[in-house]
Amino acid sequence: MAPVSLFLEWPSRPGQNPEDWAPKNTAEATANIDKWYDAGVPLFSRESLQEIQDRLQGPLKAGDMIKVKGMDGEVYQYKVKVGEKRSSYCMDIDPETGDGSETEQLVHYVMGLPIPKYTPIQHLKDNLTHGSLESAYCSLSIANRMHCLDQHENSLDRLEDSLELFNSSKRAWEQSDSWKQIQTTLSTVRLPTKIRKIVGMACGPFAIQSAYPGVPRSAVQHAFLLTLKKYLMENDMACDEIPCYAQDPAYTEADHRVLGTYDIEVVDDPRGFLELDHDSVLFCCAPNIAVKQVVTDIARPAILIWCKVEDADPDPEYRYTDPDSSRVRKMINEGYDEFPFPDDDNFTCMRIYVIRRGLGTEEVLNNGEDSGVIT
Ligand SMILES: C[S@@+](CC[C@H](N)C(=O)[O-])C[C@H]1O[C@@H](n2cnc3c(N)ncnc32)[C@H](O)[C@@H]1O
Numbered sequence: 001m002a003p004v005s006l007f008l009e010w011p012s013r014p015g016q017n018p019e020d021w022a023p024k025n026t027a028e029a030t031a032n033i034d035k036w037y038d039a040g041v042p043l044f045s046r047e048s049l050q051e052i053q054d055r056l057q058g059p060l061k062a063g064d065m066i067k068v069k070g071m072d073g074e075v076y077q078y079k080v081k082v083g084e085k086r087s088s089y090c091m092d093i094d095p096e097t098g099d100g101s102e103t104e105q106l107v108h109y110v111m112g113l114p115i116p117k118y119t120p121i122q123h124l125k126d127n128l129t130h131g132s133l134e135s136a137y138c139s140l141s142i143a144n145r146m147h148c149l150d151q152h153e154n155s156l157d158r159l160e161d162s163l164e165l166f167n168s169s170k171r172a173w174e175q176s177d178s179w180k181q182i183q184t185t186l187s188t189v190r191l192p193t194k195i196r197k198i199v200g201m202a203c204g205p206f207a208i209q210s211a212y213p214g215v216p217r218s219a220v221q222h223a224f225l226l227t228l229k230k231y232l233m234e235n236d237m238a239c240d241e242i243p244c245y246a247q248d249p250a251y252t253e254a255d256h257r258v259l260g261t262y263d264i265e266v267v268d269d270p271r272g273f274l275e276l277d278h279d280s281v282l283f284c285c286a287p288n289i290a291v292k293q294v295v296t297d298i299a300r301p302a303i304l305i306w307c308k309v310e311d312a313d314p315d316p317e318y319r320y321t322d323p324d325s326s327r328v329r330k331m332i333n334e335g336y337d338e339f340p341f342p343d344d345d346n347f348t349c350m351r352i353y354v355i356r357r358g359l360g361t362e363e364v365l366n367n368g369e370d371s372g373v374i375t
Pocket of ligand 1: 004201202203204205217218221247248249250269284285286287288289346347348
C-alpha cells in the first residue's frame, strides 16, 4: 500500500518574526509544555478540530492560510500549498516487507489538500532538541499531503478482485474463533448508554493494485466493524440502525467503493475524531498517528477497542506513533474497565475498554466533551 506522504512547513504568525514568539531555548519550552500539560491544557481541542474541519470543507487555494491555536493559546498559521509541485530523493519501499532500497531515486510530487498533524506530548518535547523552537507549542498543526506524480494506477481497475478479497476476508472473520471469543466477552459487558455509531480509525487500505497485492489484515479489520455493528444491534446494545465511519487518508478509490457497498462511510480527517462522543465505539489498531492522545483530549467513547494501554511509557529511544501518556492512562484507569481481545494475526495486542457505569462516569464524560481542559 502506498504510504501517505506529508509536507510540513514551519508556522508563521501575522506581523511577527519567529524571534518574536519562539521560546528562548529548549529548557524554557520544555518547562512551559510540562506546566501546561500538568495543568490539563489540551494538546488537541475539539474546538480546534472543528475549526480545521470547517476550513477544510470550504474552498481552498494555494496561498490561503489555516489558523490553529497552539498549546500556548496563541494563533499560528499554515500555508495551503495545494497544486504546488516538488521533487525529492526517496527510497523505493518493498510493498511486501516495508524495507527501503539502498539507492534513492528522484520522485516528483504535487501537493494535495491540507491535513491535520497531531504531535503527541512525547514527540512535542523530543522535537525541541532538533531546534524547531518556533513550533514548540504546536501539538496540532497543518501539513500538506503529497501525491506522487509518477503513479498513474487506477485502483478501480481491480475493483472486482478487491471486492472479492473483502468478501472472503469477511467470511473467514465471521467464522473465526477470535470473533466467537469477542462475542462471549461482549455478552458480559453492561453499557451505560446505547451505542449510536461506530468509528474505525486507521484500519488501512486493503484494495488490490498491480503493485500491491491487497491487504487481507486491513480487510478483516473493516469486517470486524461490520460484525460488531450487527452484534450490538441484535443484542439491544445499540439503537435501531447505526452508522459506521472509517477514517484513513490512505484509502484508494477502490477502498471507498468496497466500503460503500457495506455502508461504511469513509470520512476525512478530522471528521472521524469529531464523530466520537459518549455513545460511540472507536476501533483503532496500530495507527501511525497519535489516536489515543487525541481521543483522550476530546471525547469519552462508550467503548474503545485499541492497543493495550501500558502502565508506563516505553523506552524513549523506541519512538512510536500512537504512544500512551499519563493522560491516556488516567482516563483508562479512572473511567474504563478492561476486557480481553484475542491474539490474532490480523490485529496487534488489543484490548476492549468499556466506560464504567455509575460513580464518576458523568464527570468523566463532561470533562472529555465540554471543557477545554482535562482535569
Ligand atoms: C501501520 S498502519 C496500520 C493499518 C492497520 N490498522 C493494521 O493494523 O494493519 C497505520 C495506518 O494509519 C493510517 N493513518 C495515517 N494517518 C492517519 C490519519 N490522519 N487518520 C487515520 N488514519 C491514519 C495509515 O494510512 C495506515 O493505514
